Amino acid sequence: MTQSEHDWPLYEVFIRARSGLEHKHAGSVHAADAAMALEHARDVYTRRQEGVSIWVVRSSDITASDPADAQALFEPARDKIYRHPTFYEIPEEVKNL
Amino acid sequence: MQLRSQNAPGGRRAPGPKHRTPPLCNIPCVYTQALNAPAPQGAGGAAVEPAELTAAFLARVDADERIEPKDWMPQAYRDTLIRQISQHAHSEVVGMLPEGNWISRAPSLKRKAVLIAKVQDEGGHGMYLYGAAETLGISRAEMTAQLLTGAAKYSSIFNYPTPSWADVGAIGWLVDGAAIMNQIPLCRCSYGPYARAMVRICKEESFHQRQGFEIMLTLARGTAAQRQMAQQALNRWWWPALMMLGPSDAQSKHTAQSMRWKIKRFSNDEIRQHFVDVTVPQAQFLGLALPDPELRWDAASGHFHIGPIDWSEFQRVLSGHGPCNRERLEARQQAHEAGRWVREAAAAHAAKHASKEARRA
Numbered sequence: 430m431t432q433s434e435h436d437w438p439l440y441e442v443f444i445r446a447r448s449g450l451e452h453k454h455a456g457s458v459h460a461a462d463a464a465m466a467l468e469h470a471r472d473v474y475t476r477r478q479e480g481v482s483i484w485v486v487r488s489s490d491i492t493a494s495d496p497a498d499a500q501a502l503f504e505p506a507r508d509k510i511y512r513h514p515t516f517y518e519i520p521e522e523v524k525n526l
Numbered sequence: 527m528q529l530r531s532q533n534a535p536g537g538r539r540a541p542g543p544k545h546r547t548p549p550l551c552n553i554p555c556v557y558t559q560a561l562n563a564p565a566p567q568g569a570g571g572a573a574v575e576p577a578e579l580t581a582a583f584l585a586r587v588d589a590d591e592r593i594e595p596k597d598w599m600p601q602a603y604r605d606t607l608i609r610q611i612s613q614h615a616h617s618e619v620v621g622m623l624p625e626g627n628w629i630s631r632a633p634s635l636k637r638k639a640v641l642i643a644k645v646q647d648e649g650g651h652g653m654y655l656y657g658a659a660e661t662l663g664i665s666r667a668e669m670t671a672q673l674l675t676g677a678a679k680y681s682s683i684f685n686y687p688t689p690s691w692a693d694v695g696a697i698g699w700l701v702d703g704a705a706i707m708n709q710i711p712l713c714r715c716s717y718g719p720y721a722r723a724m725v726r727i728c729k730e731e732s733f734h735q736r737q738g739f740e741i742m743l744t745l746a747r748g749t750a751a752q753r754q755m756a757q758q759a760l761n762r763w764w765w766p767a768l769m770m771l772g773p774s775d776a777q778s779k780h781t782a783q784s785m786r787w788k789i790k791r792f793s794n795d796e797i798r799q800h801f802v803d804v805t806v807p808q809a810q811f812l813g814l815a816l817p818d819p820e821l822r823w824d825a826a827s828g829h830f831h832i833g834p835i836d837w838s839e840f841q842r843v844l845s846g847h848g849p850c851n852r853e854r855l856e857a858r859q860q861a862h863e864a865g866r867w868v869r870e871a872a873a874a875h876a877a878k879h880a881s882k883e884a885r886r887a
Binding site: 459503 | 663
């Protein structure tokens with residue numbers, strides 16, 4: 430084992446459990462290329478028929494929001510309760526609304 | 527901004543000191559029970575962490591929120607998790623060896639298929655856990671180097687040999703059984719990626735324990751020689767299985783901190799007692815005797831009472847002097863070396879195709 434040894438690139442794995450469902454993040458694998466990443470993802474994450482489809486994407490290609498920005502990004506939605514149907518008062522006798 | 531935590535502000539230790547590897551110290555629980563010198567902070571001394579960040583972190587932990595890779599966390603929390611998760615991963619990987627020893631000699635095609643599936647699961651568990659540890663900023667190569675050089679520990683239990691087929695049964699029943707006791711609370715661990723890996727692992731672990739018990743049951747209901755095999759395997763694995771749950775609470779220095787951080791939810795002794803309480807009746811069902819003359823039911827406490835554990839054996843195995851420590855490490859080193867040409871060839875293949883793609887573009 431030499432310290433100079435490098436890891437293969439890291440890929441994030443997304444799996445569709447059944448047709449009709451969205452792909453969901455399952456974990457990550459190292460692989461030399463995308464084709465190998467699919468094979469590794471299959472071996473590591475679908476040994477019990479957990480999926481019908483796999484996506485892999487280089488981890489370094491993902492852009493993620495910063496937790497420090499969470500307030501700026503998500504707080505503005507907090508006071509906009511008029512975006513929810515329960516905000517509106519409709520008389521009981523009105524049906525199908 | 528990266529997905530992972532390497533570049534998170536205040537996340538990694540400041541660049542400079544080459545002490546990138548977290549100090550290895552005792553996080554006493556199953557699979558991660560090393561007893562190296564405790565040194566919660568790097569040799570260079572860590573920067574003082576802002577009190578308000580620490581307070582906010584602890585408030586989130588108290589509220590049972592999960593901490594995610596890019597969130598701010600105390601350096602000691604990060605180091606503790608890297609150490610615990612990587613040692614847990616190493617245990618899964620080394621754990622393939624004692625049982626792998628019997629794949630070619632399993633007594634039937636069914637048993638062989640089951641054992642291959644189980645050993646493959648252990649490898650998979652190692653991969654989930656390495657992945658979780660990597661979200662904290664340590665590389666896979668670094669963890670592999672720590673294992674192969676002996677710098678990192680793995681569970682003491684995998685340094686015991688498997689001389690008979692019955693050992694495969696005893697491992698599934700007792701070792702995986704003890705692991706489940708420890709791993710179920712880890713599904714609620716405060717660190718999100720570790721907790722999610724544990725959920726996945728726990729779903730798969732139950733099959734391991736049941737197939738082990740079924741092997742023991744088959745032997746126990748077999749010929750006198752088969753019953754004897756099962757009894758001898760139980761004699762070999764009972765005490766090591768109790769030890770693998772980690773030092774007693776009195777000796778366990780880091781339990782309090784890990785419980786404060788909600789990495790650990792129960793103490794080693796609590797988990798051990800629970801394991802004893804559920805396992806003794808299973809041994810009775812098998813008609814096998816547990817190798818403990820002091821074992822008795824204590825009606826007052828509602829628990830089984832066990833005799834004293836020989837902790838000197840535990841220390842001996844952990845410090846590298848168990849029956850198979852050297853053999854296990856050599857097997858991993860050999861596998862790593864034997865696979866080198868495959869890794870290099872795959873990397874060369876990928877580089878060649880990447881440059882072809884680039885030329886076409």
